[in-house]
Amino acid sequence: MTxxxxxxxxxVRRGLPMGLGAxxxxxxxxxxxxxxxxxxQPLWAAVLIAGTGEAMxxxxxLETRHRRQADxxxxxFWPVLVTMAAVGFSLACNLTTALAHHxxxxxxxxxxxxxxxxxxxxxxxxxxxxxxVMKATGRHGADAPAPAAEDATAVVAPVPPPGxxxxxxxxxxxxxxxxxxxxxxxxGRTGSSPPTSVRPPA
Numbered sequence: 457m458t459x460x461x462x463x464x465x466x467x468v469r470r471g472l473p474m475g476l477g478a479x480x481x482x483x484x485x486x487x488x489x490x491x492x493x494x495x496x497q498p499l500w501a502a503v504l505i506a507g508t509g510e511a512m513x514x515x516x517x518l519e520t521r522h523r524r525q526a527d528x529x530x531x532x533f534w535p536v537l538v539t540m541a542a543v544g545f546s547l548a549c550n551l552t553t554a555l556a557h558h559x560x561x562x563x564x565x566x567x568x569x570x571x572x573x574x575x576x577x578x579x580x581x582x583x584x585x586x587x588x589v590m591k592a593t594g595r596h597g598a599d600a601p602a603p604a605a606e607d608a609t610a611v612v613a614p615v616p617p618p619g620x621x622x623x624x625x626x627x628x629x630x631x632x633x634x635x636x637x638x639x640x641x642x643x644g645r646t647g648s649s650p651p652t653s654v655r656p657p658a
Contacts, residue, residue: 481510484546487553494556494565495572505576508583512542515587523594534590541586545579 485506492502516535523530557566 477513481513481546484509484550488546488549490565491549491552491569491572492576495569495576497576505580508580509542509546512538512583512587516542516590519590519594526595530594534586534593538586538590541583 488506488509489499489502492505493499497505516538519538520532520535523532523535552572553565558564559566
């Protein structure tokens with residue numbers, strides 16, 4: 457298979473589930489709005505309720521990918537539970553619109569909504585709780601080791617001057633001080649070194 461064919465196959469593999477999911481949730485959103493309106497919710501609330509399913513599913517997919525990239529830390533239980541809850545809610549709304557009675561003129565649902573009133577009232581809170589617990593059980597950068605702080609009191613061994621004799625083991629090198637009145641050595645400058653005096657170790 458050519459490189460172009462491989463890219464096309466990869467695009468189809470990625471786009472097909474996304475397109476199928478978008479179509480399914482678009483249809484479910486229409487039915488959810490219809491059921492929510494039937495259950496006594498205002499139009500703006502019905503639209504928001506209909507969007508919870510898509511938001512939960514997308515959030516669960518992104519959370520699953522993040523946990524896989526983090527070596528599976530956090531597990532897949534909560535992302536799967538959030539996805540199943542969103543799909544189950546959308547499926548229930550679709551079946552309700554298919555089985556309930558509709559007005560012959562307006563096409564709206566008729567009859568008593570029954571349990572759909574408390575379900576539509578409590579679903580946004582339940583959806584928020586599921587997503588919050590899913591995010592809380594994941595690990596987001598907390599496992600990265602903190603960089604070690606530099607020790608300001610670290611002692612750096614002195615660098616011996618050029619031409620100094622090696623110091624035998626167990627003895628310290630005498631401190632070298634420059635005579636006053638002479639400038640300090642400049643890197644890259646050649647010439648004779650300023651006179652120095654050797655102070656014996658204490």
